[in-house]
Amino acid sequence: MLGAGPAGLALAGACARAGLHTVVADPDPHRPWARTFGLWRDELPGLPAGAVAAAPGTALAAGREPHPVPREYVVLDNAGLRRWLADDRVRLVSGRAVAVRHGGAGSSVELASGERLPARVVADARGAPARRVPGAEQVAYGLVLPARALPGADDTAVFMDWRGIPPGPDPSFLYRVPLGDGRVLAEETSLARRPGLDPAVLARRLRRRLAAAGVDTSGCSEVSEELVRIPLDTPPPRPGRTVPFGAAAGLVHPATGYSVAASLILAPRVAGAIATTLPRGPVAAVRAARGEVWSPSALAVHVLRRHALRALLALPPREVPGFFDVFFALPAERQRAFTSGREDLPGTAAAMAALFRSVPGRLRPTLAGFGRPRPARA
Structure with a gap:
């Protein structure tokens, strides 16, 4: 495993609990996480109290007018989250990965120090890859x-x-x-x-x-x-012999910027896929893990979400607050489907169609496709 952020430690701990010998390489694997992370409680109902720093009694959103959001929003306790994700069976190695090499029986990670770490499967959770042309x-x-x-x-x-x-x-x-x-x-x-x-x-x-x-x-x-x-507009990764995870796998929601909940939800599923298929060889395990991250329904939803991002970028700035008044007036299940339903293709499409029908007519040309999305092209 490359990277010791929340996504990396979530997958590493899940792999250890699945019976896999797991090593995490990171330049500073014990460093505190500096960013503030939040998620909706209904995304991860099993989140322990020790991983929650604050659970405000009220959540509000406003475009031009305030709207109570009928979902519980929680702010994560980074130290508590790390304790929850950690597993003593995971070996933490201080070092910067400079190369990953693949062979028929597995792979190896080369660190800047010259040390090589052998592995059957390498997962990469070091964040979104650098892009030659800046995106959104x-x-x-x-x-x-x-x-x-x-x-x-x-x-x-x-x-x-x-x-x-x-x-x-x-x-x-x-x-x-x-x-x-x-x-x-x-x-x-x-x-x-x-x-x-x-x-x-x-x-x-x-x-x-x-x-x-x-x-x-x-x-x-x-x-x-x-x-x-x-x-925001990171596409799913191309085929390869590593298992990208977290932001490195394109798990960032293109229209909201959230990814932590998706990583925490997927970690045990991906670990289970690796453990189940690894006896058939590392190539099969990598293929199964990637398929768990990007199922056909997840790919189709991602197409819709990227369309939503393009529409947001195209909205006249003066119309943005009113657009969100319309969004937060939608029923809670529609809001939840769009923001959190990563594999909920019918719910995401229904939410986008409902939003399209509710916006003022002058905005509909900009939002073309919300009413009739074409997820089959994913």
């Missing part, structure tokens, strides 16, 4: 603040709020969640742009937004920064 990105700049600075913020997750920033060519929204330890993350987010928006623009907007709410962050020693860049 989600970019966010955040500040971690004392909860007392934003009254009421410690029990409300603001999933998306497009209000408060004058319409411009590059719209952005506020994402605000409690962190469960007396702190709150407030993040100015550019949902999708090609290329990604300059974080300095988002930083200025966030400070203006906070200042308008009476929050002065200048000179405050309790404030820390968070910067997020997420490639």
